[in-house]
Amino acid sequence: MVNTLYTIAAMIGLAALLLAFVRMIIGPGAANRVVALDVMTIVSISLIVFLSAHFGRGIYLDIALVYSLIAFVGVVAMARYLERGL
């Protein structure tokens, strides 16, 4: 029962990932794609934590943290590139 609820939650998360992915495909333009990518990374962080719980490996949380850091740096880099700051 509880596990089914968690699985449903992860499925909804995956659907969100897919929806954001569609926005990334249709754009239009680089900026919209970066916004979609930003949302996708945040959703992925949640899903990594879900996998960590699912497989019972608490150390995967480190991966979620590193991923959120790298994603943040990436999005800031693209934003600075778009505003011609690099």
Place this chain on the structure above:
Amino acid sequence: MELAGAIVTLLGSLFLFLGALGLFRMPDIYNRMQAGTKATTMGTLLFIAGLAMGFHETIGASKVIIIILFVIFTNPLSSHALARAAHKAGIPLAKETVKDDLAADEENEEGAMKGTQEGEEL
């Protein structure tokens, strides 16, 4: 406790989905960012917190708190950087838009001091 965690996680995933849906439905990049940032921040918060409630023996609560704090701090920061970049890159606002003070102010400044660089200080 576990059931409560599962419900919180489910709620979080709904917010994540709403964020993505907002990304899909809103007419321009700024409104998309509005939906994207708020809903995903709250969604991540609830999703992860719910998991930590349900699986507290594998996922330590303290690391989860660090992830949540990090996301709460960086997510609006990157959205701000993107919104600023989008405006500077001249991406137009939606046709429903009522006013744009920033563009007006930037135009005034350019008119006042032609050629000089804009100096933005905090």
Place this chain on the structure above:
Amino acid sequence: MKKVKHAILSFLGLMLIWVMLTPRDMQEIVAGLIVSALVVLLTLGMEPVLGDVRLTPKSLWYGVLYVLVFLRELLVSNLDVARRVIDPKLPIKPGIVKVRTKLQSRIGRTLLANSITLTPGTLTAEIRGDYLYIHWIEIRHEDLEGATRDIVQKFEKYLEVIFG
């Protein structure tokens, strides 16, 4: 003085985060003390952003209040987003308005901007001098004062006490 305060506060903060990251163990705590001190030493040349934090009982109490207000606004803003996104008519009236802040502290302004981004219908797009430019999903006031009252002041009154 500001630098000393910044160094002490960031040492304590880093130490707290180290303890949260690692398992409870004497060796880890000793390592954390060394690593935190090292990081504080390495970043001593940077701006002392935490030097603005005031450490009075009132500011601590306002810090707690600020967190509570922030969480409430986050919840409200998500319900707001949900309402707008689900509504088939998509009720929006967006625009970029200008507001003014009284905060002088840099970290205070950053927190203000972040709070505004996460609260109902607003997104900080730019900061110039004392003025913030906010993308508002449903403009209720087109003038500076009205917008400032609506968007900024609910956080500013707390952040002003905490950071000045």
Place this chain on the structure above:
Amino acid sequence: MIKKYAVLLLLGAFALMLLPFVTEVTPFEELSPVAQKYVKDGPDELGSANLVSSVIVTYRGLDTLGEVAVLFIAAAGVGFMLRRRGDAKKPVKREASGILRSGTVFLFPLVLLYGIYIFLHGHLTPGGGFQGGVVIASGIVLLLLAGVSAKISGTVLHWIESLSGAVYVALGVLGIVLAAGFLDNRILPAGEFGRLLSAGAIPLIYSLIGLKVGAELVGIIDAMQKDEL
């Protein structure tokens, strides 16, 4: 328009080609003899909770030394190529937003702490020297992106890099003298399994690798930034 569809078609064909790797994958039921030996003997011999780390740092320690050397040569090459060009005319750059700048100043110590955490716990958690070094370098990238002036001293970087490299090799040689072979981690006591000071010299070696990788990557980033691409 045609180009877009051609790209989509190409991607689709590529996905179709790769599909068998997803559908027909059979999970490993049994480990190969080499892997079995590592899995069986590793924790007892070296006292490291992370098997990958013990393979990288001890069983295949010499290869890791080679990898660090490759990275060093890459860093030196980048620095060499970029420094030679004279100062070209600077394009007008937009300054970063003040909010981003102070946010970065606030975040940077945390990133640094986290990088150090990763390479100190290479024997207990996923991660290790290379990953920790990359996290530290990403913190520096963040500083440069936000336009926070970070005075990176080239001399200090070179000292960190060469000292950690030299100590790394010295530890390896010490392994020959005191224990079974080059880079043997049993020159220090194995300690209690799963604690910070365990697995012999692995944490020490990983910290050195982390410092070296971090210094090299920071050097590359610094050279690129000075070059004003």
